[in-house]
Amino acid sequence: MTVWIILAVYVILMAVTGFISFKKADTLTGFVVGSRSAGPWFSAFGFGTTYFSAVIFIGYAGRSGFDFGLFAILIGIGNAVLGSWLAWKVLANRTREVTRRLKIKTMPQFFEKRYFSRSMKLYAAIMIFIFMTPYSASVYSGLSYLCETVLHVPYQIAMAAIAVVAGLYLVLGGYFATLLADFIQGIIMLVGVAAMLFFVSESGQVGGLAAGVSGVWESMTAQADVLFTPQTALSVICLILLTSVGSWGMPQMVHKFYGIKNEDGVKKGTVISTVFALIIAGGAYYIGSLSRLFFTEVPTLGGKANYDLIIPQILTQTLPVVLLGVVLVLVVSASVSTLSGITLTSCSTISMDLVADRVPKFAESKAKTLTLTRVLCAVFILASYLIASFKTPILTLMSFSWGTISGAFLAPYLLGLYWKGMNRAGAWCGMIAGPVVSLGLAIVSGFNSAQATIFGVTAMAVSFVACFVGSLIAGKMGKVQDNTHFYDKAYFVK
Structure with missing residues (x-):
């Protein structure tokens, strides 16, 4: 019952966020880039919560921690330094200035204005639509084992909760609603990770921070022939590069820079975003590395090793019921924020760069384009839900x-x-x-x-x-x- 109450409070809070933001999203610019008036805290939390979905807590952290031990923490540090700090240093202010000056609202429009090519804008829009759809569906994947095996909440219900929450505040409030919701969800994620770090570290299997690090290192040295090899180094480096530098080219991440109000917001946002990423990613991969103290081999499901079971089973053994409810909301929050960022990016691209660019009645009316964008957001979220539900190819x-x-x-x-x-x-x-x-x-x-x-x-x-x-x-x-x-x-x- 406690878990359901916590989840219900979260859903209501997100719905209120959507209604509060509705009046600020009555224009196309307001809906897509929040009238370019976002402050540093909202921008930084929006960037961070879109960056880290439930997959990092359930999938990446568990697998990387078990396979690489303490080396997995380097991935979290890479996400903070390369994926957040350097991304803001290199991209944020230049992106903010150019997109504001040339009135660019989507990445395909950026390519059109920079390279004088409508064909390139069309190509980019199609690429985003094709490859963002499965990516958005994957956002749901971090929930299944946590919900069903730990909290005994049916996977379909948790997925539906994500779809409803994201749909409510995104369709109503657009970009500003995502910023406000991401700020709230960012706080939830910080509290949840702090709770996980404390209770897992203080559990009997770990015995405190120092003992945990020492124990994991001993398990790593026992497998030196596997872990201290060029292949392990290559795998860790590739994970750092793809999840950190690779994020620089993701439209939903770059989109967070479009709405920053001024250069001062960029400077402060850089620091806030880096600290947020260090806590979330560093904490997640640290907990993943401790899995070696809980398991001698990967847990199985249906006779097959399943890395997604690692973190849920650790949480079951270490967290009180109330905090398990908080962790559920943490995972839902991470999923919702990422899904809303992907959806807004994808649907604004479709409505402005595909439809309005070729259909006269939408090209002549920003109000109609705004309505179309809202409708597409709802359809996109529903499509992602269905793809994830029926396990389509x-x-x-x-x-x-x-x-x-x-x-x-x-x-x-x-x-x-x-x-x-x-x-x-x-x-x-x-x-x-x-x-x-x-x-x-x-x-x-x-x-x-x-x-x-x-x-x-x-x-x-x-x-x-x-x-x-x-x-x-x-x-x-x-x-x-x-x-x-x-x-x-x-x-x-x-």
């Missing part, structure tokens, strides 16, 4: 979606922000080469999800090389573009 793409999207967008976006020599030909080379490599390797491997991380990092690297080579060749052929409008702040529009 589309879910096969989930493991490769992050690497494919980053492979397509990271290099053209980052180089486009800073390198004046980057041109349309180079961008096309990178946008095509990255996904081809990611999906090509996936097909050759038989869609082996265990290799998805390496494939994603390879796709990102190939995309950068393709962008450089393509731009240099096109430049030598005399195909030079005038990018003054993009880099010159004299074009700033207040």
Whole structure:
């Protein structure tokens, strides 16, 4: 009963958030980028909660901790330093300034304005729609074992709760509602992780922080022939690069920079976001590393090893019932915030870059485009729920979606922000080469999800090389573009 009460309070709180934000989302700009007036705390928490979904707590943390021991904590540190601090340092202010000045609301619009190509905008919009759908469905996956085996809450009910909550506040309040909800959900996540760290560390199996670290290190040295090898180092490095630097090319992450109010917000947001990521990611991977003190082998389900059972079973053994309810809300919060970020990014892209760009009645009326965006948000959330519920083949793409999207967008976006020599030909080379490599390797491997991380990092690297080579060749052929409008702040529009 306690768990249900906690969950009900959370649902009501998120619904109220949507209603409060409704009046601030009565224009297309207000709905999509919050009128570009977000402060540092809201922006930073929005970035962090969109970054970390339930998968980090249930999937990545358990598997990485059991496989790599204390080395898994390096992934969390990488997420904080590379995925948060450096991302804000390199991308936030430049993105904020350019998107505000050129009135850009989506990543496909960024590519159109930077490279003078409507075809590129269409291509980017289609890529986002195709690969964000399975990615959004995967957001639900972190709930199944926690809900059913730990809290005895049916998986379908928890999934429905996510869909309803995300749909309520997102459809009503848009970007501003996601910021307000993400701030609340960020606080829940911090409290939940703090509780998990304390009770797991103080459990009989661990015996405190120092004893826990010492015990895990002993288990690692006993497997030195497996853990202290080049293969382990490569696996950890690839995980750090894909989950940290790879996030720089994810549309829903970059979108959080569009609405920041001013440069001061960027400076403060950088610090807040980094600390948030260090606590959430560092804490999750630390708890995952302690799994070696609870299990001598991976728990099984149906006779097969299942890494997703590791964290739920640890929590069952260490947390009081009330805190298990808080952890459930933590996981739901992480899922809802990520899902809402993906949904808003995907649906605004579809409505503005696909439909309004080609259908006159939407192009002429921002009110109709706003209504369409709201409808698409509801449809997208429902579609993600159905895909996750019925385990459709589309879910096969989930493991490769992050690497494919980053492979397509990271290099053209980052180089486009800073390198004046980057041109349309180079961008096309990178946008095509990255996904081809990611999906090509996936097909050759038989869609082996265990290799998805390496494939994603390879796709990102190939995309950068393709962008450089393509731009240099096109430049030598005399195909030079005038990018003054993009880099010159004299074009700033207040």
